[in-house]
Amino acid sequence: MKPFRRIAPLLLVCAAVFAAPGAFASETLVRLATTTSTDNSGLLRHLLPQFERESGYRVQVISAGTGKALKLGESGDVDVVLVHAPKSERRFMDLGHGVDRRTVMENDFILVGPRADPAGLRRAASAADAFRRMHRAAHAFVSRGDDSGTHKKELSLWRAARVNVADENAWRLEVGRGMGASLQIAGELQAYMLIDRATWLFAGAQSELQLLYEGGAELRNPYGVIAVNPARHHVNYPGARALIEWLVSERGQSAIGGYTAGGARLFTPSAR
Amino acid sequence: MSEIRIRYTELGKSFARRRLFEDLSLSLESGAALLLGGENGAGKTTLLRILAGLEKPSHGLVDFGAGEVAWQRCRKILQRRVMYLHQAPYMFEGSVARNLELALPRGLSKSRRDEKIRRALEWARLDGLSGARAKTLSGGEKQRVSLARAWLRQSKILLLDEPAANMDRESQLRTAALLRRLKAARVALALASHNHEVFDELIDRRLLLEDGKLHAARAPALPENVTRLAAGRLRRAAKARR
Amino acid sequence: MNTLGAATLEAFALLFRGDAGLWEIIGISFRVSCAAIAIAIPPAVLAAFALAHFEFPGRRLLISLSNTLLSLPAVVVGLTVYLLLSRQGPLGDWRLLFTQPAMVLAQILLAFPILVSMGHAAFQAADRRAWETARMLGIPPARTFFMVVGEVRFGLLAAMLAGFGRIIAEVGASMMVGGNILHHTRNIPTAIALETSKGNFSQGIALGIVLLVMAFVLNMLLQYFQGRGRIAL
Incomplete structure (x- = not known):
């Protein structure tokens, strides 16, 4: 219950930030x-x-x-x-x-989502069409939200689809996690997600999600x-x-x- | 006012390693005051708490006038009918008035309640203390608040554990005066006390709890007897230690 | 590393400018933790009272159990709740994983042992005379219980503050069962973890300041109430 115990982790983090370069x-x-x-x-x-x-x-x-x-x-x-x-x-x-x-x-990146595919990504004509369909369906979509390459790619794809997602918080969920953790969350929520093929092949099998859209230069x-x-x-x-x-x-x-x-x-x- | 007589028999209390007392009998009667003497640790407090249904005896029978019943089976009745006042009475958070109010049945109109509380304050000579925080009262004042609570609750049987402890002479006399009035109102009293000459004229029967037995003692020679006995035991104990 | 100084300055700017995103995260933190404490308190107080007041077989075992659970790592609680609420788990149909109720559940489990343990100590310190006196005054058991609760309220308040202090600053379980979803389940500790991993230190520092100030206030209150509790006995 001492105040120090709550501060200690913070101090440790600060110490680590200072010590990291050079230490090893x-x-x-x-x-x-x-x-x-x-x-x-x-x-x-x-x-x-x-x-x-x-x-x-x-x-x-x-x-x-x-x-x-x-x-x-x-x-x-x-x-x-x-x-x-x-x-x-x-x-x-x-x-x-x-x-x-x-x-x-x-x-390449691919779009995965629930088997039922409420947004109809399987019929999408292009990546931009796929993103517009997801926006229309407003079905849960998991965004990495961590300023990662995938997150940046996702934002540029929304822009390319002329969809403004800045205020779409009800269905577009920024989880701020790594690829593996985000996939896990998308699986639990049966949500759509933009994911790189490598992680999908490596970890997708456990997620109960399905590959719904792939291909095209936009997703390289x-x-x-x-x-x-x-x-x-x-x-x-x-x-x-x-x-x-x-x-x-x-x-x-x-x-x-x-x-x-x-x-x-x-x-x-x-x-x- | 209905007369009460409770007779306790075969009361015994043992702990894992020690027998406190065994096969005690005593009775409590309306309008009678019993004094329970004995040294510290003789088991006076335990005995009173058993009489009040607060502490379990190892064995015991109770007779309310309709035949003997095992203590365990009438524990609830004892708790409801007998009022035990702790050596240091417990005051709840809040004012003296609130502490007194606790003894009143709920559902009384506010004016009736205030009237009863006012009379209780007057009865117990607590005038002017109505709004004081009860936890900050002196020992004597707390004792009188607890007597006033018993009075408001109209308890017919009152057991007092060292009612004169932790208070000055004047408070002792006031306590004794209140007990006298309760006795006159046909309340059955039992006092466990060392320091009892203030209560002397109130007492009808004296019992001495010693070595696990109750002995009848005759008034008024008892106080000196007890003192001498206790002193003798102390001397013997001191010698044995040497 | 002059970024630390600059980030700290920016952190204060964020806090005092009333940055909406920042204050939303703070709001989520408080909403979740307050809900958890509010739900946990009634059963915890009853359990603490039962442990202090009644003799029953297994009582001692339960007391040491609740004391042991005090040091239960948050991630273990997180894992347990995760497995319970996951789609493959027994409560998967409730669809609660990665929602605020899931975080509330995890925080209830984290706070409960603290509440029971400190509550038990408070009731233990309460005088038996309080219970006996009330009962002899003819007050029914239920009301007597509330009176005794009133008598030990400072001890119980201290328990509540300690429990709140644990869960508001807890990151492991919140991250695991909440998922750190922006606008939904991102609270102060998970946001700090995330902002740090993004290299966005000023947000992290701003939230850290909030936690520090709160820890300080909670500890002041705790000391005050513990002091009051002792005097009131």
Whole structure:
């Protein structure tokens, strides 16, 4: 009941924020900030051990939404970021926070929802049509709401469909969670959701939801990797460089292409 | 006013390791005052609480005049008819008037209630204390509030645990005066007390609880007897310790 | 790291400008926790009274059980409620998961042991004389119960404040069963967790300030009532 006990977690968080950079810095350690989708889909657990074996570096993964991942890069708390929001990535580069941006791979977004499909997404002619149908039906829709790449994609899709969702709180539910947790919530609420195919293939089976709309250029989901600008922060640039080189190399690309879940390939290598 | 006579027999109380008393008999009668003497720890309080139905005896029979009944079977009746006043009477949160009001049946009109409370305050010489916070009263005043509650409730049987403890001489005399008036109104009284000369002229029968037995004691030689007995025991105990 | 200073300044600005989103989250927090406490109190007070007043087999076991549950981790409560309310769970048909009632339920379970445990202590400290005196004055048991509750009200109030303090600042269970849905189940602690994970510190700090101020006020009240409780005995 002492006041301190309630403050303690807060102080701890503050202490951690201050202590995090530098505390574990070492020559062989690469800190990678990435999106929840790459982590939740199991891709990193497949790729990183190979990279670590071949390069001698160790990779520490901080998995967050794209917004947070880029912020971590901006403040020099990580050495390299792997994200999927081309617009934000370009701004990140323009502001001089990163160097060596490369496209690594892509997959696509899909729309999933309840079997009954009250909005009729199965008959949608395009992604924009699908989003307009969801708006009309006003059936529960789970939004990541966490400033992640998927969240940004969702907002741009609503805009493309000319639907203003700023004040739609009754059916459009911002959950502010990672991809896996949001899928779980959508499953429980039997709601619609925009999800990347990798996470869906990896975790969709348990959700009682169904894939209702896919395809089209609007739903492409490219992933980029960026090293944090070594001129701005004291970061492990050689390590970041090594990871990027490996990801776009022949070996890295074939490792990405070789990752499957339930017999389906989750990401398509796309480095040029 | 109906006369009451309750006779208790074969009262015994034992704890896991200790027998407090055994096979006691006594009766309470309208208009009679009984004094229960004995040292601290002899079991006077326990005995009074058993008589009032508050504490379970190990064994006991009660006779309201229609034959003996096991104590357990008439516990509720005892609780309803016998009023036990704690050594330090409990005052509820709120004013003296509110504490008195608790003793009145609900559903009385406000004017009737106020009138009864006013008379009770007057009866117990609590004039001017009607609005005082009851928890802040002195020991003697609390005792008189609790007697006034018994008076308002028209209790026919009143058991008092050390009614003269924690108060000055004047308060003791006032308490004794109230008890005298209750006795005159045919209330059956039983007092457990060390310090009883203020109550002497009120008492009809004296019993001494010692070594788990009740002994009849004759008035008025008892007080000195008790004192001497107690002193003797203390001396013996002190010697034994040495 | 000069962002901390800037974020703190912005946090105060958000609070005093009356940022609607921020105050909505604060409102949800208070609504849910107040509802939980209000629902939990009557049964908890009855249970605490029963434990203090009656002798029955298993009483001691129940007392140590409620004391043990005091240190029950919130996430375990969250998990339990989640499993109960999930579509596959026994109460799945109620469709309560990720709604405010689900959070209320979890918070009731969290607050209940505190209320019972501290309530039991309060009733235990209450004088037996209060109960006996009232009964001998011919007051029926139900009314006597309320009178005794009145006599120990400061102790019970302290229990209520302690329970409220636990649930208003609790993040694990709220996150699990509420789902942190904006405008619906996002409360102060889950919002802090989210804003921090988004790197949006000023919102987090603003909400943290609200919790700190509230913890301070609750503790002041608690000390005051505990002091009053002791004097009133």
